[in-house]
Amino acid sequence: MHIPSLNYAQSLEDGKTAGTKILDAFRNPGFLFVENIPSYDSAQLLKWTRWFFTDLSKEEREKLQPNPYRGYMPAQSGKSSYKEIFEIGAFENPHNHPKEVNLERPLEDTNLWPENCDDFKEFCASFHKQMSSVGANLLKWLNGSVAKDHDWVDLFQPNSLSTLRFIYYPQRPEDDALLLSSKDGQRPLHCSEHSDGGFITLLSTFHYSGLQIKTDEDKWEDVELEGREGLVVNIGEMMVRLCAANGETKVKATKHRVADLGTDRFSVPFFFEPKWSAAFDGKPYGELVLDHMKAFVEYDKLHQVIAARDSK
Numbered sequence: 001m002h003i004p005s006l007n008y009a010q011s012l013e014d015g016k017t018a019g020t021k022i023l024d025a026f027r028n029p030g031f032l033f034v035e036n037i038p039s040y041d042s043a044q045l046l047k048w049t050r051w052f053f054t055d056l057s058k059e060e061r062e063k064l065q066p067n068p069y070r071g072y073m074p075a076q077s078g079k080s081s082y083k084e085i086f087e088i089g090a091f092e093n094p095h096n097h098p099k100e101v102n103l104e105r106p107l108e109d110t111n112l113w114p115e116n117c118d119d120f121k122e123f124c125a126s127f128h129k130q131m132s133s134v135g136a137n138l139l140k141w142l143n144g145s146v147a148k149d150h151d152w153v154d155l156f157q158p159n160s161l162s163t164l165r166f167i168y169y170p171q172r173p174e175d176d177a178l179l180l181s182s183k184d185g186q187r188p189l190h191c192s193e194h195s196d197g198g199f200i201t202l203l204s205t206f207h208y209s210g211l212q213i214k215t216d217e218d219k220w221e222d223v224e225l226e227g228r229e230g231l232v233v234n235i236g237e238m239m240v241r242l243c244a245a246n247g248e249t250k251v252k253a254t255k256h257r258v259a260d261l262g263t264d265r266f267s268v269p270f271f272f273e274p275k276w277s278a279a280f281d282g283k284p285y286g287e288l289v290l291d292h293m294k295a296f297v298e299y300d301k302l303h304q305v306i307a308a309r310d311s312k
Helices: 015-027 042-055 058-062 118-146 237-245 285-293 300-310
Strands: 005-007 031-035 071-073 084-088 163-169 187-194 200-204 211-214 220-222 230-235 256-259 265-272
Touching: 005 015, 015 031, 015 118, 042 084, 042 118, 042 163, 042 200, 042 265, 118 163, 118 200, 118 265
Parallel strands: 005 031
Antiparallel strands: 031 230, 071 084, 084 163, 163 265, 187 256, 200 230, 200 265, 211 220, 211 256
16 A cells, blocks of 8 residues: 655645645545655664664663653563564653652653663654654644644643654564464564554654555555655544544544564654643543553553552
């Protein structure tokens, strides 16, 4: 499947046209390819992604297991999603709490870093800021096409919960039970069928194939990415709800999955999310995210924090 594209640099000069293109793409197929992004450097991003997952030792990575939300999560055999993750939140959030878990706002967790990694930390700070800017512009242009009388950007500022996630998809061990049961034809799945729960996802794929979209005909199609430099963008269920609340009911959070290529694979999604206190359905957005996170097997420590909150 060849998904529609948006020239980001040109859109900076014509946000109205950009908003129309974004809305059309999110109606069908629900995905968009954003290209010609000034200063976006996928080669540097891939270099640092490989550095974290292949140059750092397993022992060094495991020192960064989340507290309870940010940090490193190892791959879990026997689960439908098989991947290693390293997550980073906003750098400027004053609510971050490096020494203890805040039961009231556990998603505003401190970032964890390997030792002696100032260059990596500097790169991550810069890339998080760049993706936040791209996400804010896409949101602003879509906002202009759907709800001109409401400013959505205020929901995201300041101190958003936006997350930068580095992902490594290793091959499953041969004795993993799901190697046989979690398949697309003859290919195992790295990540099972799902739709995103949040707002806007900006994905760096490094030209790896494997990403598949579910069509209206209930068929799976590979997303064509070879030779395309930019970001794969899709929306989540909360963005669908926000559009519906403003009269636009046709956008969709398209179901997708990742097929195992039989080799190592990397990707880096950026989840552009509102601030904790942004109100949806009479609840802070952060509380809605906590409910959604209960379904994710990789967040064991976060599940423990949620249980501690619920027991109070």
